[in-house]
Amino acid sequence: MAKGQGGLQTWQRFIVRHALRGLDSLEGRLNPLRNKLTQDSYYRFRSVDEVKLGIKLGVRIDANRATIDDWLRLPGISIHQARNLVELSRSGTTFTCWDDVAAVTGIGLSNLQAFGDVVQFYYYDPDSEITPKQLNVNRAGVGELTTIPVVEPALAQRLVYCRQRFGPYKDWLDLKHRLRLPPQVLTELLHYLRF
Numbered sequence: 001m002a003k004g005q006g007g008l009q010t011w012q013r014f015i016v017r018h019a020l021r022g023l024d025s026l027e028g029r030l031n032p033l034r035n036k037l038t039q040d041s042y043y044r045f046r047s048v049d050e051v052k053l054g055i056k057l058g059v060r061i062d063a064n065r066a067t068i069d070d071w072l073r074l075p076g077i078s079i080h081q082a083r084n085l086v087e088l089s090r091s092g093t094t095f096t097c098w099d100d101v102a103a104v105t106g107i108g109l110s111n112l113q114a115f116g117d118v119v120q121f122y123y124y125d126p127d128s129e130i131t132p133k134q135l136n137v138n139r140a141g142v143g144e145l146t147t148i149p150v151v152e153p154a155l156a157q158r159l160v161y162c163r164q165r166f167g168p169y170k171d172w173l174d175l176k177h178r179l180r181l182p183p184q185v186l187t188e189l190l191h192y193l194r195f
Contacts, residue, residue: 042069048114051075061119063095074115081105090134090194096121137175137193138168150188155179171195 034057036043045051051074061070066089071082084104085095095101101119102109135144137159145156162178169175175193176186 042073044073045075047075051115051118055116055118059118063101063119063121064089064124065122066119074118076107076111077105081107094123096123134192134194137195138163140193148189148192150185150192155185169195 045054059073061073063085066086068079068082068086071077071085072079081104085101088104089095095104098109098112098119101107102112105112135148140160142153142156142160145151145159146153151159158179159175163169166178169178172186172190172195175181175189181189
């Protein structure tokens, strides 16, 4: 009898698993946006309705930490506008509401407000120890660079020397190649340096 029950339980588990797979497949056909979002974390929304569905699925963009790719997810935002937003936030400008984004992009406030809560406007205290201060790698001196936890005096001197000798660093790859930085150090520097 026990052997028969074990076979019955195995069969029941098989039926439940098969039914769940069928439900997942059905949900994927009924909600294709969910599939797109799970397959592509930088899926670019095509309409305000898709943005609203994205909000229900948990998509959020932090206006003051967003990357160019984050901004490009919103319909109607151009690469030029996204770059301006990111550059301003990296230089210390804090976006507090949609009015600020509208002023930078030139997009009408009502158009931006239609995106609802997908963009969050958080405030970060620049003097907080939790929020690292970002230094411009092409302007910072040795003393400033040594305030970064991962940068020892020798690395700071090398960084400044290479910049003075060969010109400003273009981007992260240029910095990595010139200084022959190991990946762990480069990962640490991502939070403290900008170009």
